[in-house]
Each structure stands twice: as structure tokens, then as C-alpha cells.
Amino acid sequence: MxxxxxxxxxxxxxxxxxxxxxxxxxxxxxxxxxxxxxxxxxxxxxxxxxxxxxxxxxxxxxxxxxxxxxxxxxxxxxxxxxxxxxxxxxxxxxxxxxxxxxxxxxxxxxxxxxxxxAPAHIAGDYPEWLDGYLGEVFGGDRAAEAAAMASRAPLDLRVNTLKAKREKVLGSLRHLGASATPWSPLGLRIALGADARNPGVHAEEDFIKGGIEVQDEGSQLAALLSGAKPGEQVIDLCAGAGGKTLALAAMMQGRGRLIATDHDKRQLAPIYERLSRAGVHNAEVRTPKGDSDPLSDIRASADLVLIDAPCTGTGTWRRNPDAKWRMRPGALEVRLKGQVEVLDRAASYVKVGGRIAYITCSVLPLENGEQIRKFIGRHSDFTVTPPSQTASVLWDKTDDFLAAVYMSDEGLLMTPRRTGTDGFFVSVLQKKA
Incomplete structure (x- = not known):
């Protein structure tokens, strides 16, 4: 043609x-x-x-x-x-x-x-009913921030440190134009032109052998910011297909106990094969059955509960531009209710001194900072870890990263315009004695 x-x-x-x-x-x-x-x-x-x-x-x-x-x-x-x-x-x-x-x-x-x-919602290409929400978090920059969320995203990969090293994979994928991501020490990026097809990463030997996974750099950073450590008991409460479960497993270096579950067992279907390919041996997948709690034996004993919360996905508009025009206010209300439920549920599993890592791929304050403020109001035994402390896991890049993200008392927000990633909010909460 x-x-x-x-x-x-x-x-x-x-x-x-x-x-x-x-x-x-x-x-x-x-x-x-x-x-x-x-x-x-x-x-x-x-x-x-x-x-x-x-x-x-x-x-x-x-x-x-x-x-x-x-x-x-x-x-x-x-x-x-x-x-x-x-x-x-x-x-x-x-x-x-x-x-x-x-x-x-x-x-x-x-x-x-x-x-x-043009009005901000025209220049930024987003539904007009969201203008107030975006204005609350971005102010006068909302058109520029939303415009960046409309650009085509690159293809990001995460190197699985259980099986590979970034330097070696970088060399083997050089023919795809792969380069190191700016923030994540585990990431590779393949830029995509306007008419480019996604490269056949799944046919690459590094993927087949479990050395790499497709994962946006922002998602990689969100997992890293959770601070999962070897030897801990960690729960991925909204595991879905297992993207962050795999990242947590690599952070734990095969030591400790990792439990993945999701309220929708259909979402868990791909996780088994992915865990096997990645060489993860300390993970257990718990599928919900009826109304019973698959984690009933882990009350107040987890070191970390990671919540990759169901959300509107506004931070991923550049990957799914169709979604932003199909989004309706009613969908936001449903997501907000689900986030409250999963946060309260997570609180029951965390031991004293343990943590909840609350993550959304949304930029809307109702799903992010406001949810955290309301959670603290319901659970006074939790406190927010300062974002500067949370970001210390990025070592020498911490200061530059903190200068790039939006910081608040409740957490930090990455955006395509500021960090070159999808939009991700991260808040780490610790349970006090």
C-alpha cells in the first residue's frame, strides 16, 4: 500500500x-x-x-x-x-x-x-470533565503534562537479575536499538517510530530463557521503591499477570516468602508460566475460592504488602489512548471504592514495623494522595514514609529523581513529561508499634 x-x-x-x-x-x-x-x-x-x-x-x-x-x-x-x-x-x-x-x-x-x-483540555487532548482533577495536581502545567501523556511510549524491558545482567543483555539486544533506561538500574529501552511495529521481543533468546520481561520503567521503579528485601515475607495483593511479582522476586534474590494473589483469579492465569520462565522458586500463588480469604493465615505477619491498585489507568494513556476517551465518571467511582477496600484489607496483613506499598498507574489525586490521607484517617497506626527516604533505593540517582517527580506528603508521582515513564504514584506506609 x-x-x-x-x-x-x-x-x-x-x-x-x-x-x-x-x-x-x-x-x-x-x-x-x-x-x-x-x-x-x-x-x-x-x-x-x-x-x-x-x-x-x-x-x-x-x-x-x-x-x-x-x-x-x-x-x-x-x-x-x-x-x-x-x-x-x-x-x-x-x-x-x-x-x-x-x-x-x-x-x-x-x-x-x-x-x-486552545483550552487546556484541547491542547492536552483529554476529556473536559477531567480538567479540574488534572488542574489539582498539575496546575497551569496540566495541558503540557497531558500532551506528554499523549505521545507514543517506547518499549521498556526489565532485566531479570535472577538469570541475567543488564550489560550482557544490552549487548545481545543492540540489534533492536536497545539502550539503558535513565532511572531504573534494571531497565532497557527501545524507541519506536511513528510507523514502527513492536519488535519481536518474545522470540529473543533472552526472553525465552527468562532474562527479560516487558515492563515500563515507571513500573520497575514502583517495585524498587517498595524496598522488598531478601528474607522478608512479601504479599503482592493485586498480582494480576505477575509483572510486579516477578520484579519483587528478583529483589528478594530467591530468599524469603513471596505470595501472589488477586481478587480476580482469571487475571492470575499467565503468572504460573511467567514465574517458571523467570526461575522464581520462592513464590506461591494463592487463588481465591468463593468468599474465603486466601490469606487468612497471614494476619499481622507480613513485612511488605504491595498493592498495584486497580485504577483508571490515566498514567498509561500513551499506551492506550483509546481508553481516555471511553472513560466515564462512573468508572472512577468504582475504582475509588475498590482502592479503599484493598487498602483496608492490606492493613490487616502487615506486622508492626511492616510496610504497605500503594501503587497506581494514575495521575488523579482522588486515587493517589487523597486515598492515602483517608487511609491514615482510618488507620492511625500507619504513617507515610517520606518520599525522599523511599527514593533512597535509587542510590546515586536519588537526588535527580526527586527533582524530577512530583512530591507530596503522601508520596511521589512520576509522569511522562517529568520522568519519561508512564504515570505512576507510589506511597510507602509503615505500621507503627
Whole structure:
């Protein structure tokens, strides 16, 4: 397919998303099934175009002063891909398989309109109903912070120190363009271009042998900030597929007791194979059965309970731009209730002197600092560990990291704009005597 034909295909997919109200992944899959002539490179390029339109949906429509699928695509080419009006016109020339030629109004909009005077939610490309929440945490920087959350994320990997060393894996993955992450001592990063396909990491020998796992650097740092140590009894209370369980296991160096569980046993399905591949031998997976508590024997005895809390995922918008436009206030309320329940549950498992590491991939204060303040109000026997102390596990990078993140009395917040990671909030709470 020609670049122009890919644009036409992307417009078709966006029209399907709008008219059928389906997730982008479903619309792209259905388009691919109906157009089997399109090669893998074509499908990757079309997918990239569609997701970039979703990333810049509001600002692209603003630039074009029009909210049609075609207008949003044209606006995205100007805003995200930084093509000028002439370059866009060359792609949209009305020839076979190409989009129709630009109108005078479209050409004028592409040449003159910007988001300079747009409202914050337009310039930052987020739903207007979230403006107050983002303003509470970012203030006048909310448009810039949200715009950074709309950029395409790199592919980050975590080196499993139970089986490999970063220097060696860095060399073996050099052909993929891998480089060391700036903050995590365990991370590797592969930058991805606009039309790039995700590299086949799962076919690499380092992955097959358990030496690496796909994990955003922010998620790696969140696990490190929990301070898990060899010999401790550690619970991963919302383990899901096991990403942070694996990170905790490596931090514990195979010593101590690691228990992974989740209220939704379906989420735990991938964890067994992942633990085996990673060479983890001190982990136990406990699957909930009915209304019984799978951790009933661990009352007030855990050194650390890690909560990778179910949340709105606002910090991961750059990986899932479709989600931000589908998010509704009711979903936030559900998540807030679940966070209260899991925090209170965690408190019952922690021994005196033990810790809770509360983590969200959200930037919303209701899910982060406010949850911690309310928790302390309900559990006066817990206190927040100062973020400066929590971050000391990063050794020589601690000062620079603390200067980059947003710090509060309740914890610290990473963002794509400040740390180059997904958005993650981390708070470590200690149980007093």
C-alpha cells in the first residue's frame, strides 16, 4: 500500500470506531480481516495512524475546526507528525486510493491554526470533565503534562537479575536499538517510530530463557521503591499477570516468602508460566475460592504488602489512548471504592514495623494522595514514609529523581513529561508499634 492509501484506510477505521462505537483494537482487527491483501507493515502503519489520531483527537479537530474522521486525521498529521500543508496535500491528492484533495478551507487551517489559544483540555487532548482533577495536581502545567501523556511510549524491558545482567543483555539486544533506561538500574529501552511495529521481543533468546520481561520503567521503579528485601515475607495483593511479582522476586534474590494473589483469579492465569520462565522458586500463588480469604493465615505477619491498585489507568494513556476517551465518571467511582477496600484489607496483613506499598498507574489525586490521607484517617497506626527516604533505593540517582517527580506528603508521582515513564504514584506506609 502507498502512504496515501494507508491514510484512506485509517480514515475508514476511524469512521468505524465512531459509527459502531467499538474499541480501536477491534476496528483495526476487523479492517485487517476484510483487507487481507494488506501486509504486516501496512497494518502496523495504519494502526499507528489510528492511534495517533486518538492521541491527538481533540487538538486535531481544533486545528481543522472540524470533528470528522478525515479532519482529525489531517490535523494529526500537522500536530503529531509535524507535516506542513504542502506535504499533507501531496498525500491527499485525490488519486487512486488516496484521500480526496484538500479543500481551500482545509489548506488554510493546516497553514494557520494552532492550539496556542486552545483550552487546556484541547491542547492536552483529554476529556473536559477531567480538567479540574488534572488542574489539582498539575496546575497551569496540566495541558503540557497531558500532551506528554499523549505521545507514543517506547518499549521498556526489565532485566531479570535472577538469570541475567543488564550489560550482557544490552549487548545481545543492540540489534533492536536497545539502550539503558535513565532511572531504573534494571531497565532497557527501545524507541519506536511513528510507523514502527513492536519488535519481536518474545522470540529473543533472552526472553525465552527468562532474562527479560516487558515492563515500563515507571513500573520497575514502583517495585524498587517498595524496598522488598531478601528474607522478608512479601504479599503482592493485586498480582494480576505477575509483572510486579516477578520484579519483587528478583529483589528478594530467591530468599524469603513471596505470595501472589488477586481478587480476580482469571487475571492470575499467565503468572504460573511467567514465574517458571523467570526461575522464581520462592513464590506461591494463592487463588481465591468463593468468599474465603486466601490469606487468612497471614494476619499481622507480613513485612511488605504491595498493592498495584486497580485504577483508571490515566498514567498509561500513551499506551492506550483509546481508553481516555471511553472513560466515564462512573468508572472512577468504582475504582475509588475498590482502592479503599484493598487498602483496608492490606492493613490487616502487615506486622508492626511492616510496610504497605500503594501503587497506581494514575495521575488523579482522588486515587493517589487523597486515598492515602483517608487511609491514615482510618488507620492511625500507619504513617507515610517520606518520599525522599523511599527514593533512597535509587542510590546515586536519588537526588535527580526527586527533582524530577512530583512530591507530596503522601508520596511521589512520576509522569511522562517529568520522568519519561508512564504515570505512576507510589506511597510507602509503615505500621507503627
Amino acid at each position: 502507498t502512504p496515501a492509501a494507508r491514510l484512506s484506510a485509517a480514515i475508514e477505521v476511524i469512521e468505524a470506531i465512531d459509527s459502531q462505537r467499538v474499541p480501536a483494537a477491534k476496528a483495526l482487527k476487523e479492517w485487517g480481516t476484510a483487507h487481507r491483501f494488506a501486509g504486516s507493515g501496512d497494518r502496523a502503519a495504519i494502526s499507528g495512524l489510528v492511534y495517533d489520531v486518538l492521541r491527538r483527537q481533540a487538538s486535531s479537530a481544533w486545528i481543522m475546526d472540524d470533528d470528522t474522521p478525515r479532519a482529525r486525521l489531517l490535523g494529526m498529521l500537522r500536530r503529531e507528525r509535524e507535516l506542513d500543508a504542502d506535504a499533507i496535500a501531496a498525500l491527499c491528492d485525490g488519486s487512486r486510493f488516496a484521500p480526496e484533495a484538500l479543500s481551500d478551507a482545509e489548506r488554510a487551517a493546516l497553514a494557520s491554526r494552532t492550539v496556542m489559544d
